[in-house]
Amino acid sequence: xxxxxxxxxxxxxxxxxxxxxxxxxxxxxxxxxxxxxxxxxxxxxxxxxxxxxxxxxxxxxxxxxxxxxxxxxxxxxxxxxxxxxxxxxxxxxxxxxxxxxxxxxxxxxxxxxxxxxxxxxxxxxxxxxxxxxxxxxxxxxxxxxxxxxxxxxxxxxxxxxxxxxxxxxxxxxxxxxxxxxxxxxxxxxxxxxxxxxxxxxxxxxxxxxxxxxxxxxxxxxxxxxxxxxxxxxxxxxxxxxxxxxxxxxxxxxxxxxxxxxxxxxxxxxxxxxxxxxxxxxxxxxxxxxxxxxxxxxxxxxxxxxxxxxxxxxxxxxxxxxxxxxxxxxxxxxxxxxxxxxxxxxxxxxxxxxxxxxxxxxxxxxxxxxxxxxxxxxxxxxxxxxxxxxxxxxxxxxxxxxxxxxxxxxxxxxxxxxxxxxxxxxxxxxxxxxxxxxxxxxxxxxxxxxxxxxx
Amino acid sequence: xxxxxxxxxxxxxxxxxxxxxxxxxxxxxxxxxxxxxxxxxxxxxxxxxxxxxxxxxxxxxxxxxxxxxxxxxxxxxxxxxxxxxxxxxxxxxxxxxxxxxxxxxxxxxxxxxxxxxxxxxxxxxxxxxxxxxxxxxxxxxxxxxxxxxxxxxxxxxxxxxxxxxxxxxxxxxxxxxxxxxxxxxxxxxxxxxxxxxxxxxxxxxxxxxxxxxxxxxxxxxxxxxxxxxxxxxxxxxxxxxxxxxxxxxxxxxxxxxxxxxxxxxxxxxxxxxxxxxxxxxxxxxxxxxxxxxxxxxxxxxxxxxxxxxxxxxxxxxxxxxxxxxxxxxxxxxxxxxxxxxxxxxxxxxxxxxxxxxxxxxxxxxxxxxxxxxxxxxxxxxxxxxxxxxxxxxxxxxxxxxxxxxxxxxxxxxxxxxxxxxxxxxxxxxxxxxxxxxxxxxxxxxxxxxxxxxx
Numbered sequence: 001x002x003x004x005x006x007x008x009x010x011x012x013x014x015x016x017x018x019x020x021x022x023x024x025x026x027x028x029x030x031x032x033x034x035x036x037x038x039x040x041x042x043x044x045x046x047x048x049x050x051x052x053x054x055x056x057x058x059x060x061x062x063x064x065x066x067x068x069x070x071x072x073x074x075x076x077x078x079x080x081x082x083x084x085x086x087x088x089x090x091x092x093x094x095x096x097x098x099x100x101x102x103x104x105x106x107x108x109x110x111x112x113x114x115x116x117x118x119x120x121x122x123x124x125x126x127x128x129x130x131x132x133x134x135x136x137x138x139x140x141x142x143x144x145x146x147x148x149x150x151x152x153x154x155x156x157x158x159x160x161x162x163x164x165x166x167x168x169x170x171x172x173x174x175x176x177x178x179x180x181x182x183x184x185x186x187x188x189x190x191x192x193x194x195x196x197x198x199x200x201x202x203x204x205x206x207x208x209x210x211x212x213x214x215x216x217x218x219x220x221x222x223x224x225x226x227x228x229x230x231x232x233x234x235x236x237x238x239x240x241x242x243x244x245x246x247x248x249x250x251x252x253x254x255x256x257x258x259x260x261x262x263x264x265x266x267x268x269x270x271x272x273x274x275x276x277x278x279x280x281x282x283x284x285x286x287x288x289x290x291x292x293x294x295x296x297x298x299x300x301x302x303x304x305x306x307x308x309x310x311x312x313x314x315x316x317x318x319x320x321x322x323x324x325x326x327x328x329x330x331x332x333x334x335x336x337x338x339x340x341x342x343x344x345x346x347x348x349x350x351x352x353x354x355x356x357x358x359x360x361x362x363x364x365x366x367x368x369x370x371x372x373x374x375x376x377x378x379x380x381x382x383x384x385x386x387x388x389x390x391x392x393x394x395x396x397x398x399x400x401x402x403x404x405x406x407x408x409x410x411x412x413x414x415x416x417x418x419x420x421x422x423x424x425x426x427x428x429x430x431x432x433x434x435x436x437x438x439x440x441x442x443x444x445x446x447x448x449x450x451x452x453x454x
Numbered sequence: 455x456x457x458x459x460x461x462x463x464x465x466x467x468x469x470x471x472x473x474x475x476x477x478x479x480x481x482x483x484x485x486x487x488x489x490x491x492x493x494x495x496x497x498x499x500x501x502x503x504x505x506x507x508x509x510x511x512x513x514x515x516x517x518x519x520x521x522x523x524x525x526x527x528x529x530x531x532x533x534x535x536x537x538x539x540x541x542x543x544x545x546x547x548x549x550x551x552x553x554x555x556x557x558x559x560x561x562x563x564x565x566x567x568x569x570x571x572x573x574x575x576x577x578x579x580x581x582x583x584x585x586x587x588x589x590x591x592x593x594x595x596x597x598x599x600x601x602x603x604x605x606x607x608x609x610x611x612x613x614x615x616x617x618x619x620x621x622x623x624x625x626x627x628x629x630x631x632x633x634x635x636x637x638x639x640x641x642x643x644x645x646x647x648x649x650x651x652x653x654x655x656x657x658x659x660x661x662x663x664x665x666x667x668x669x670x671x672x673x674x675x676x677x678x679x680x681x682x683x684x685x686x687x688x689x690x691x692x693x694x695x696x697x698x699x700x701x702x703x704x705x706x707x708x709x710x711x712x713x714x715x716x717x718x719x720x721x722x723x724x725x726x727x728x729x730x731x732x733x734x735x736x737x738x739x740x741x742x743x744x745x746x747x748x749x750x751x752x753x754x755x756x757x758x759x760x761x762x763x764x765x766x767x768x769x770x771x772x773x774x775x776x777x778x779x780x781x782x783x784x785x786x787x788x789x790x791x792x793x794x795x796x797x798x799x800x801x802x803x804x805x806x807x808x809x810x811x812x813x814x815x816x817x818x819x820x821x822x823x824x825x826x827x828x829x830x831x832x833x834x835x836x837x838x839x840x841x842x843x844x845x846x847x848x849x850x851x852x853x854x855x856x857x858x859x860x861x862x863x864x865x866x867x868x869x870x871x872x873x874x875x876x877x878x879x880x881x882x883x884x885x886x887x888x889x890x891x892x893x894x895x896x897x898x899x900x901x902x903x904x905x906x907x908x
Contacts (some may be wrong), residue, residue, distance in 0.1 A: 005465070005466040005532075006466065006532040006533065007466075007532070009463045011459070012459040012460065012461075062660070077458065078459075078460040078461070079544065079834060079835040080835055087482040090533065090565075092608075097843070104756075108562050109835060109836075110831065110835060110836050110837045110874075112874075116835075149832075149835055152831075153833070153835070163896070171877075172626075172877035172881075173882065175877040175878075175880055175881045176837065176874075176877060176880070178881075178884050179828060179831065179833065179837065179880045179883075179884055180831065181832075244836065247616075307690075309481065374633060377564065377606075377633065377634065378603075378606040378607065378634065381533040381534055381562045381563060381564060381570075381603055381607070382563075382564050383630065383633065418564070420564075420566075420626075420630075420874040421874065422628060423625075423626035423628075423629040423633075424629075426629055426633045427626075427629045427632075429633075430629065430633055432631050438775060
C-alpha cells in the first residue's frame with residue numbers, strides 16, 4: 001500500500017478560508033468588460049441593475065490575490081466540503097500506466113457538481129443585499145440545482161430558465177429544483193420578450209445557454225428586489241470556484257504531490273479556472289512547469305475553433321461585451337449530452353491565458369467520452385457527469401502516453417460531478433444510439449457573423 | 455464553533471478492518487433457519503446450492519464476535535469509505551432543539567446507499583469460488599445497483615430481477631445497472647416457472663421482493679457456476695453492514711460522543727442491524743442504555759403489526775424457513791415509494807432482539823416522511839432516499855420531544871442513501887398527489903394465512 005491514501009480529506013481546520021484571485025498574478029490583465037451601448041469599460045454602477053453588489057466587487061477586483069470567504073459561506077461549505085482528492089489506484093491498475101492519477105471529486109453533494117461553490121456565495125450576497133428573489137439560467141441543470149439549494153438555505157425565491165433540450169433530457173433535474181422550492185421554466189419560453197422573439201424566429205429550437213441567460217436577465221431587471229446570477233463564465237464565479245484549486249494545492253503540499261499535468265473540462269470555464277487558479281499563479285511566477293489542458297466537446301469548440309473577440313454573453317445581446325474565445329452568441333450547438341459545455345464563449349481570464357499560450361485545449365466526441373466514463377465508473381465506483389467525462393478522457397489519453405513512453409507523470413484532473421441525472425445520456429450510449437456532430441466550417445462562419453462589429 | 459466538526463471522516467488507518475458479529479454477544483440465539491422440506495436446522499450443505507460458500511460461513515457463525523474483512527474487500531471499501539458521521543448543526547438550528555443530532559451518511563457512492571458494503575463482500579466471495587455469474591432481486595434498485603458495481607469490478611455477470619412497480623417508478627435505475635453491465639428483468643416475469651405462476655394468478659401485480667427472490671433463486675439453481683445473492687434479511691448481510699456501526703463507534707470514541715438514541719429505517723434490517731451491532735453488544739452487556747428505534751412504513755409494518763413466526767423468505771416458498779417478524783410471504787404491500795422497505799419479513803437477529811424487548815419500532819405514512827425529507831434536504835444539503843427518510847422523521851420527532859421537555863439527548867440516525875433516483879416520488883410529494891395506505895386487518899389476516907403450518 002502506497003503512503004498516499006485513496007482519498008485525501010482535509011480536516012475542517014486545514015480547509016482554506018480564502019478564495020484565490022488569479023488576476024492579481026497575471027502579467028497582463030484580460031481586456032475589460034465593455035458597456036454594450038457606450039463601449040466604455042464597465043464600472044460598478046453599470047453592472048448594479050443586473051448583478052449583486054458583492055459579486056460585482058469580486059468581478060472587478062484585479063489586485064487582491066486572496067479574498068476572505070465570508071464566515072456564513074464557509075458555514076455553508078462545511079455542509080459538503082472539503083471534497084476529496086482521490087488517488088485513482090484502481091484506474092492506474094486497469095490502465096497499467098506508470099502515471100500517478102488523482103482526481104478532485106466535486107460531485108458529493110445533492111446538486112451533483114462543483115456549482116454549489118459559487119451558488120453558496122452568490123445566494124448569500126443576495127441575502128445580505130436584501131433581495132427577495134433571483135433569476136438564473138441552467139444548461140445541464142447542475143447550476144440550477146445548486147442555486148436552488150443555496151436559495152432554499154437562505155430563504156430566497158428563485159426562477160430558473162432551463163435550456164429546453166436539457167429540460168427534456170433531464171426531467172428529474174426539474175423535480176429536484178422544484179423540491180428545493182425553485183420555479184423552473186423551459187427556455188426559450190413565452191414569458192419574456194426575448195424568448196418570444198427567439199421562438200418566432202426558430203420555433204423548434206432546443207434553446208441554448210445564451211437564450212436562457214437573456215430571458216433570466218430580462219426578468220431580473222424588470223422585477224423589484226430581484227437580480228440575476230450566473231454559474232460560470234464571469235470572473236467572480238471563477239474566483240469562488242478557486243476553493244477547488246486551493247484545496248487541491250493544500251492536499252498536494254501535505255502529501256508532497258507535484259502535478260505535471262492538470263486537466264479540466266471547460267464549458268464557461270468555472271471548474272477549470274477554479275482548479276488551476278493557484279497552480280497557474282505559480283506557473284506565471286516560474287515556480288512550476290505544469291501543463292494545463294482544457295477539454296471541450298467537439299460540438300461546441302470555443303477554445304479550439306473559436307475566435308478571440310468581444311462578444312455578448314447571451315443570444316439576446318443584452319449583456320456587457322466580454323473579450324473571450326467565442327463561437328458567436330448566435331452559434332447554436334448540436335444537442336449533445338454535456339449540457340454544461342454547450343456555451344458559445346469562455347471565461348475572460350481563461351481566454352486571455354489561452355491566448356497568451358499558458359495552456360492547451362483539445363476536443364472530443366461524445367462516444368469516446370462516454371467510453372472513458374464507463375471505464376472510469378467500473379474501476380473507481382463513481383458514475384461521472386458527461387461534462388466531467390471529457391476530463392477523464394484526456395486523463396486516460398495522457399496516462400496511455402505515459403505507458404507507451406514509459407514515463408511517470410503526476411496527472412490531476414477535475415471530476416466536477418456525477419451523472420445520476422444524466423441516465424438518458426448513458427442509456428443512449430449503452431444502447432448504441434448516441435450520435436455527435438462537430439460544426440461544419442459554414443456553421444462556424446454563421447456563428448461568427450453574429451459577433452458585434454466594434 | 456463546537457469542537458466536533460461538521461463531518462467526521464475516519465482516516466484510512468482508523469477504518470475498522472473487522473466486521474462485528476452481534477450473535478456472539480446475544481444471551482439467546484435466534485431460532486435456527488430450517489430446511490423447508492426436512493424442517494431440520496440448515497447445515498452448510500443445505501445452503502450450498504443457493505448461496506456462496508463464504509457467505510454461508512458468515513451466515514452460520516454464532517461464535518466469533520469479530521470477523522476479519524478480506525484485504526480485497528477492504529480495498530473495495532476504500533473506493534467509497536469511510537463514510538462521514540455528520541453533526542447536523544443546521545438541522546439542530548432549524549429545529550431549535552437542545553438535542554445533538556448526528557447521521558451516518560452512507561449515500562456517497564454511485565449505488566446511492568449502504569448496500570455496497572455487502573455487495574463488495576458477496577461479489578468477492580463469488581469470484582473466489584470461481585463462479586461466473588450471480589442472480590439477485592432488487593426493490594428500490596439500490597441493492598441491484600450496488601451489486602452491479604461490485605460485479606463489474608470483479609468481472610462477474612449479473613442478472614437482476616427488479617420488482618415491477620419499482621422498475622416503472624425508476625427507469626434510470628435500470629439504465630444505471632445496465633451501464634455497469636448487468637441484465638435487468640422486471641419481476642414477475644415470464645422467464646421463470648415461478649414468475650409465470652404468479653403472473654397467471656395475478657396478471658396486474660406490481661410484484662414484490664418476495665416474488666423477485668423466487669425468480670432469482672430459480673435461475674441460480676438451474677445455471678452452472680451461478681449462485682444467488684441477497685442484499686438484506688439474512689444474518690451475513692447484517693454482518694457485512696456492521697462496518698457502518700463499527701465506523702460510528704470508532705468516531706464516537708474519538709470525539710467522546712455518547713448516543714442516547716440510535717435510529718434506523720428497517721425493511722429487511724440490513725442498515726439498522728449494521729448500525730446498531732456493536733452498540734447493541736454493549737447494551738446486552740449493560741455497558742450502555744441506548745434506546746434503539748426501528749422505523750418502517752405504515753404500508754408494510756412487519757415489526758409493528760407482524761407475527762413472530764417461521765416463514766419463507768420469498769413468495770414462491772422456495773427458501774429455507776426463517777424465524778422472523780413477518781406479514782406472511784403472501785402479503786402484497788401497497789406500491790409505496792420506499793421500495794427498499796416493502797419486504798414482508800425482518801432479519802432473524804433483529805426479530806429476536808425485538809421480540810426480547812431490546813428495541814422499539816414505529817411506523818409512518820409516506821407524506822409525513824417526505825415532509826421530513828424535504829425539511830432535512832433544505833437544511834443539510836442532501837436529498838435523502840425515501841427509505842432513509844423514515845429514520846429522519848423519527849429523529850425529527852425525538853428532537854422535538856427534547857425541545858418540548860428541555861432535555862439534551864444525543865441522537866444518531868442512519869442516513870442510508872440518497873434520493874437521486876427517486877425523483878418521481880418527490881414529484882408526487884411536491885405536486886400533492888402522493889397517497890398511502892396501511893393494510894386493513896383483513897389484508898393482514900390474508901397475509902398471515904400464507905404462513906407455513908409447522
